[in-house]
């Protein structure tokens with residue numbers, strides 16, 4: 103396999119627009135920094151040396167390519183299409199997040215920034231940032247909602263062990279959305295010295311594009327690996343969970359704008375059910391608006407105040423969805439579904455029992471939706487589930503939930 | 509828009525810089541807001557009202573707390589319209605509305621500006637909208653007869669200054685520091701250079717905000733060439749601490765006289 107390349111996608115335009123979505127809705131203080139970042143990224147993605155360095159770290163540090171694994175017992179169990187798992191759970195730090203943090207940390211180094219900041223929800227992105235910061239010798243400050251600090255104490259310790267400073271955020275809902283506000287406030291204040299490593303395909307331009315480009319290694323590998331195993335580059339469907347949308351866009355992008363196009367299925371968190379209002383399904387149940395610098399589908403009330411998100415999985419617990427997903431949904435290039443906490447927990451157990459793989463609760467949403475659609479698909483069809491992360495971090499929480507019910 | 513420019517001209521004719529207090533609508537409560545706003549506006553040239561937003565990423569802890577508290581009391585767009593209308597009836601100072609873009613979009617762009625103009629607002633400030641990101645927003649505000657005030661910052665390049673000025677009417681809001689709103693003890697030395705760079709490109713008045721906390725900072729802004737000063741967090745903090753925000757405003761006025 104020749105390895106990762108920076109592909110040219112038709113969106114966004116040079117103003118960071120995916121159709122009407124995206125843009126740069128941030129305080130003026132940050133505009134020059136975003137222009138500088140966009141220019142630096144543009145330069146880096148054309149620089150063969152940057153590409154070679156990024157590829158080397160993906161291979162030797164992150165452990166890529168991650169396997170594309172034929173899930174034989176799951177396939178039998180579901181009795182429909184042939185199911186492959188893209189094993190992002192086997193990447194270093196246990197999730198796809200490292201693809202992005204390695205890329206951005208390399209860019210920070212190239213731009214001469216010695217301090218990096220990030221937001222984190224469950225702590226997966228925070229751990230990933232702390233990891234690359236340790237490896238590159240950068241100072242790292244991670245913002246995390248007080249509520250998440252309490253729920254994810256082990257990840258807080260991990261980040262600290264890696265040398266990062268974790269700052270609890272006490273404003274608003276005390277979760278990921280507020281941690282993101284606080285990271286942006288830090289950046290506004292320290293913009294001259296600091297690089298903001300954003301964790302998903304959200305935020306002001308160029309973040310949705312840059313994070314997509316780095317994460318597109320997932321879809322590029324799927325194409326090459328499927329060709330090897332099935333003699334075809336394009337499966338019939340790719341299924342991935344959607345929080346901000348980075349693992350999904352990484353898996354989708356290399357397929358979304360070319361023919362033939364597989365079904366691309368993004369799975370949002372329906373939480374306790376879309377009708378209860380306690381969910382995180384921005385496309386299924388949100389309205390368009392602006393949050394964290396980008397125009398996208400959002401959970402909000404009728405006055406445009408952002409509504410709190412809910413999901414059993416902290417990584418999907420975000421009230422917005424990236425501008426490119428908003429665009430793909432409107433254009434019908436991808437389809438979006440939502441599964442409940444309950445269904446995700448079943449997906450979690452299903453993959454553990456049939457394949458000996460404990461997925462992250464986020465990824466369990468993709469597994470759960472696959473379990474709904476795969477049985478109805480023909481046996482010669484091929485489906486790829488993106489297993490965005492491993493579930494070790496969730497085992498204690500799932501134990502608690504199951505015991506509570508018993 | 510003329511009312512806004514005139515307020516600056518009147519202050520200048522009296523040998524002063526314009527003084528612009530800010531309060532978050534509905535803080536500490538809707539009625540207490542009205543009482544304090546009226547007293548402050550009495551001694552101000554213009555008055556800025558904040559429509560609270562759940563995610564005020566341009567604001568420091570003081571205004572964040574005020575916004576949260578107002579929202580908890582159910583203060584939303586319609587209630588702010590009511591408060592603005594009541595305040596407009598009680599003061600001669602032109603009112604400016606500060607809020608984030610999403611509540612504006614949710615209400616409907618044209619209708620939002622028309623309704624606030626009808627309630628007595630004269631100008632609008634949207635800290636998360638660089639004007640070239642949404643030219644239609646400034647157009648809708650202008651169509652409703654509102655001044656469109658945008659922010660410039662210490663990081664603004666000459667090219668950004670030119671772009672932002674193209675969409676600006678009323679006055680230019682200059683952020684004194686790289687950072688969020690909040691009272692500070694002193695302002696950066698480079699403020700004078702920034703104001704000079706802006707004034708080289710416009711005849712509009714330039715007001716300085718973020719960090720004005722009392723006499724010293726107001727005087728520093730005045731000496732740096734500001735035509736006006738905005739004070740917000742220091743007033744809200746006074747209210748939080750049970751002190752009279754009017755004494756903070758008077759100190760700012762004194763500093764801005766120089």
Ligand SMILES: Cc1ncc(COP(=O)(O)O)c(C=O)c1O
Pocket residue numbers: 197198223224225226227301302303343344345346347348349350416417418462464465490491492
């Ligand atoms: C394993 C895993 N999957 C998915 C997500 C959701 O993010 P995104 O939608 O950007 O992939 C997270 C976020 O923390 C995660 O840790």
